[in-house]
Amino acid sequence: MADGDTQVPQLDDPLQIPCIKPGAMEGLQPFLASPEHNKALGFPEELVPDWKEKALAKMAELAEKNRAFQVYLDICVKCGACTDKCHYFLGTADPKNMPVARQDLLRSVYRRYFTFAGKYFPWLVGARDLTKEVLDEWYSYYHQCSECRRCSVFCPYGIDTAEITMAARDILDAVGYGMKYSNEIIGKVHDVGNNLGLNPKALRATLEDLEEDIEDETGVTVRIPIDEQGADILLVTPSADFFAEPHIDGLIGYAKVFHQAGVSWTLSSYASEAANFGLFIGNYENMRLVSQRIRKAAKDLGVKRIIFGECGHAWRVAYSFLNTLAGPWDFLDPNYPVPQHILEFTWNEIQQGNLTFDKSQNDHMTLTFHDSCNVARGSRMGDMPGGQFEIPRNVIKAVCNNYVDMDRDTTHESTLCCGGGGGLLTDDLMDLRIKGASPRMTALQQTTEEHGVTHLAAICAICKTQFSKVMPKYGYDMDSIVSVHQLVSNAIILDGQETEEDATA
Amino acid sequence: MAYEVNGQTVECDEEGYITNLSDWTPELAAVIAEAEDIEMDDDRWEVVNFLREYYDEYQIAPAVRVLIKAAKKSMGPEKGNNKYMYELFPYGPAKQACKIAGLPKPTGCV
Numbered sequence: 001m002a003d004g005d006t007q008v009p010q011l012d013d014p015l016q017i018p019c020i021k022p023g024a025m026e027g028l029q030p031f032l033a034s035p036e037h038n039k040a041l042g043f044p045e046e047l048v049p050d051w052k053e054k055a056l057a058k059m060a061e062l063a064e065k066n067r068a069f070q071v072y073l074d075i076c077v078k079c080g081a082c083t084d085k086c087h088y089f090l091g092t093a094d095p096k097n098m099p100v101a102r103q104d105l106l107r108s109v110y111r112r113y114f115t116f117a118g119k120y121f122p123w124l125v126g127a128r129d130l131t132k133e134v135l136d137e138w139y140s141y142y143h144q145c146s147e148c149r150r151c152s153v154f155c156p157y158g159i160d161t162a163e164i165t166m167a168a169r170d171i172l173d174a175v176g177y178g179m180k181y182s183n184e185i186i187g188k189v190h191d192v193g194n195n196l197g198l199n200p201k202a203l204r205a206t207l208e209d210l211e212e213d214i215e216d217e218t219g220v221t222v223r224i225p226i227d228e229q230g231a232d233i234l235l236v237t238p239s240a241d242f243f244a245e246p247h248i249d250g251l252i253g254y255a256k257v258f259h260q261a262g263v264s265w266t267l268s269s270y271a272s273e274a275a276n277f278g279l280f281i282g283n284y285e286n287m288r289l290v291s292q293r294i295r296k297a298a299k300d301l302g303v304k305r306i307i308f309g310e311c312g313h314a315w316r317v318a319y320s321f322l323n324t325l326a327g328p329w330d331f332l333d334p335n336y337p338v339p340q341h342i343l344e345f346t347w348n349e350i351q352q353g354n355l356t357f358d359k360s361q362n363d364h365m366t367l368t369f370h371d372s373c374n375v376a377r378g379s380r381m382g383d384m385p386g387g388q389f390e391i392p393r394n395v396i397k398a399v400c401n402n403y404v405d406m407d408r409d410t411t412h413e414s415t416l417c418c419g420g421g422g423g424l425l426t427d428d429l430m431d432l433r434i435k436g437a438s439p440r441m442t443a444l445q446q447t448t449e450e451h452g453v454t455h456l457a458a459i460c461a462i463c464k465t466q467f468s469k470v471m472p473k474y475g476y477d478m479d480s481i482v483s484v485h486q487l488v489s490n491a492i493i494l495d496g497q498e499t500e501e502d503a504t505a
Numbered sequence: 506m507a508y509e510v511n512g513q514t515v516e517c518d519e520e521g522y523i524t525n526l527s528d529w530t531p532e533l534a535a536v537i538a539e540a541e542d543i544e545m546d547d548d549r550w551e552v553v554n555f556l557r558e559y560y561d562e563y564q565i566a567p568a569v570r571v572l573i574k575a576a577k578k579s580m581g582p583e584k585g586n587n588k589y590m591y592e593l594f595p596y597g598p599a600k601q602a603c604k605i606a607g608l609p610k611p612t613g614c615v
Contacts, residue, residue, distance in 0.1 A: 031519050185612050195613030202563035209571055240614040243568045243599075245587065247614075275614060311614075425614060427520065427600070461614035479587065 008473050009091050009435055014410050014443035017084045018093035025094040029136075030143050030428050033183035040187035041286055044176030051175040052130050056113055058174040062167050063114065069167050072159045073110045076100065082151035082161070087416050088144050091435035099151035102141050103164045109134060139177060142168040144432055146422035147280065148373035153413050165422070166282025173281055181426035182277045189290050194239035194273035200227075203269055206242050214252060219498040222259045224251070224267070227301070231266035233258070234298050235342070236274045236318075237309025238461035246483050247464055250310050253485025254342055256492050261349045265307075271297035274314035275461065280423035287317065291325035304333035307340045310483060312372035312421070312460030315341060319379035341381050343459065346488060347391045350398050357491040358499070359401050365455040366402040367487070368447050369393055370440065370467075371415035372460035386412075392459055392484055399491040404451040410443040418458075420466030434470050441474040457484050508536050522603075522610050529557075529607030537605045541596070549593050549605075551579060556606040566603050566611050573598075 009018075035045035048054055063070040082099040084090065089097040096102055104126075111118035111127040118127030128134060147162035155161075172178055188197040198206075207224040214222045225231065235258075241251040258265045271293040278287025298306055306329075308318050318339045323329065329338040337344075349355050369392055381387040389412045397403050410416050419436030447453040456471075458464050458481060467481035493499065508515045508523070510533045516524040521540065523529060534553060538545050545553075555575050559567045567575075569587065577585025590598035599611050 181612075188612060196565070196611060196615065197609075198565055199563070202565045205563060206568050206571065209568075209574070213570075213574075238614055243611065243613070244615040245569050248568060248570055427596075465614050478591070 009438040011090070011438055011442040014407060014416065014439045014446070015084070015090065016442075018090060020095045021093040022095055025092045025097065025140075025144055025432065027140060028144065028429070028432060029140050030424075030426055031180040033178040033180045037180065037183040037187050038173070038176055038178055040190060041173070041178075041183055041283070043173045043178055043183075046176045048176050051135065051177070054175045055130060055135070055171050058171045059110060059167075060114070062170065063110070066163075066167070068160065069163055072103075072164055073107050075157050076103065076107065076159055077157070079156060081154045081156060085151040085154050086145075087148070087150070087419060087439045088146070088432065088436045091419070091438040092144075092432070094144075096141050097144055099145075099161045102145055103159075103161055105134070105137055105141055106164055106168050135172075135175075135177065138168050139172060142172070143179060143424060143429070146373070146417045146420070146424050146436070148417035148421055149377045150373065150414065150416065153377065162422075163282075166279070168282075169280070170282035173283060178281065179423065181428075182281050182423040186277045186281070186286050186290065189273055189277075189293070193270050193293060195275055195277070196239040196243055198239055198242055198272065200269035203242060203272060207267070210248065210252060210255075214255065218494055220259075220494045220496050222255050222494070224255045225265065226267045227269055228264075228266035230302050231264045232303060233263055233265035233305045233307050234271075234294075234301060234303040235265055235267055235307050235309060236271055236294055236297075236314075236339075237267070237342075238274045238311040238314060239272055240461035240465060241309055242272075244461070244465055245468065246479065246481060246486055247310075247461055249486035249489060250483030251485075253483065253487075253489035253492075254309060256489050256494060257342075257346050257349060257355065257485070260355055260492060260494055261345075266301060266303070268297035268301060270300070274308050274311040274318070276314060276317045277423060279313055279317055287321070288325050291317065291322060294322075295326040299331065305336045305340065306332065306338060307342055307345055309342050310459040310461065310485060312374040312462060313378075316374035316378035341391075342485065343391050343395055344382050344387075346485070347382070347395050350395065356493045357399050358493055359399055359491055361490040362400040362487055363402070365400070365482075366404065366451065366453045367396060367400055367455050367457050367482075368404050368406050368444065368453045369396055369411075369484075370406075370418065370456055370458045370463060371411050372458060372463050373415060373417050373421060375459060376413055376415045392457075396457055396484060396487060399487050404447055404453055406443045406447050410440065416440040416443065418460075418463040418466040419470065421460075421462050425462050425466055430469075433466060434473050437466065437470040437474070441470070444476075445474065455480050455482050457482050457487060459484050508533060508540070510536050520604075520610065523607050526607055526609070533607065534605050537607075541601060541605065543594065543601075543605070545605075548580060548584065549602075552576065552590070552593060552598065552602050553606040555579075556602055556608060560606070560608050566599055566608055569599055
């Protein structure tokens with residue numbers, strides 16, 4: 001079992017290498033998916049009796065279909081460049097959370113059954129039989145990787161470690177040994193259209209409530225349209241934007257930007273989710289089904305463009321895979337990228353001079369920006385390399401006076417995961433989440449000490465929720481995490497808006 | 506897993522959310538609250554009752570902002586805020602209060 005040590009790690013430096021604690025996180029397991037959750041996703045309801053044969057057959061199938069996966073299994077030379085790059089290793093000190101060691105839990109089994117040396121001389125090449133203990137070890141440690149791909153940046157061979165975690169999870173699901181959090185959520189998307197299970201009636205009521213809030217605050221009627229036939233833009237955003245704090249403030253920000261830009265837009269109750277947890281469990285078919293909802297909504301509503309809200313992995317799926325999963329998008333307006341990120345839209349409007357801001361509305365904060373892993377390392381934004389780093393910062397600087405970056409070794413392509421990504425944002429993994437957040441939190445604390453940073457801005461629903469839960473452990477209030485479009489919302493001046501000056505005049 | 510209320514057994518999942526929503530009673534709420542180290546008082550009952558009413562109408566828990574707005578109306582601005590909701594329910598007004606109210610756990614990136 002895990003050692004039950006729930007202490008918050010104290011690091012002197014965000015990337016400080018810990019003294020290893022073998023077995024520190026051994027046996028840590030998220031809850032298993034129930035039979036009904038598994039069934040809804042097309043997986044066996046529970047661990048099948050012939051799991052060993054099925055698992056090996058699935059591994060063979062993946063190696064056959066996905067050449068990259070097989071190459072990643074074959075070419076690692078154990079150089080060790082990745083060992084200290086994982087936030088979970090830095091936070092837990094468990095040596096099996098060194099990326100190379102975690103990958104080897106699967107690689108050692110692959111070697112045993114699929115390589116010449118492993119078949120005949122397993123003891124010479126560190127090849128292992130697939131036993132129930134090994135399967136349980138996979139379940140534990142492949143749920144201690146957030147698929148953030150920071151280690152991959154430092155791998156001289158370019159091995160994409162996340163692909164190995166995804167494959168391991170796909171194998172586990174294929175034998176009926178999936179995880180509750182992700183599988184329950186994917187089932188809700190298939191059933192209702194979003195991770196929350198928010199039905200159209202409840203969604204409409206929430207949006208009407210937010211429209212009231214905006215009008216009370218600004219005196220301007222700003223609409224948050226839903227299911228509007230013939231709108232130009234379909235906004236696909238994480239359902240957390242309809243529910244959680246500070247996400248909902250971001251949604252209000254998108255609505256104000258669209259309003260001020262004078263474009264016609266709509267949400268869809270059918271595709272009311274940007275997130276695609278099919279990526280997290282490495283299952284192509286579920287990822288495809290989730291994406292297909294967006295295609296259907298875009299066609300049914302007759303939109304010309306698709307824009308994604310602030311969601312990290314959704315943007316990776318959208319930017320990198322949407323055409324394969326749900327394309328071709330030839331029915332959309334070819335003058336716009338498919339899809340577009342809300343930050344690209346907002347930055348473009350700012351550059352065109354279409355938006356006016358009172359930056360002093362954010363003067364009570366000194367901000368820094370957390371690059372979300374799937375945006376930083378799995379996608380791009382705008383029409384220049386590195387746009388995914390520059391555009392969010394440009395937008396923040398356009399609406400805030402006080403901005404400072406964190407240690408460069410922890411930002412941009414070297415950004416640290418929030419500690420809750422990749423399907424690990426579940427209460428049963430809270431200990432891991434707190435520990436995994438420690439490198440990022442330490443980098444933040446440095447900027448607080450040196451530059452007085454008070455708030456962290458993010459563009460991912462998972463990051464926002466994770467930080468609101470773990471920041472109190474590191475000496476910050478839970479509302480020290482903000483949405484980037486929340487900052488935009490604070491500063492934007494809508495036409496006809498009552499300003500403080502009007503009120504006092 | 507299960508709760509014991511007045512000699513009756515009420516099933517729940519591994520996280521303590523009851524399996525059959527119709528099993529809920531105010532007595533059960535008090536038992537769940539006790540398991541969460543929470544003592545029910547008037548303000549907590551008000552939140553729990555609001556969640557149940559909202560769920561009756563919409564089959565889902567309200568957004569935190571909607572809950573807070575309702576609390577502001579009924580309890581006043583000093584209590585109708587996020588901070589006070591977390592004082593009442595340290596593990597979150599959505600998740601912990603839903604558990605006590607006998608509603609499903611909100612899922613997703615929340």
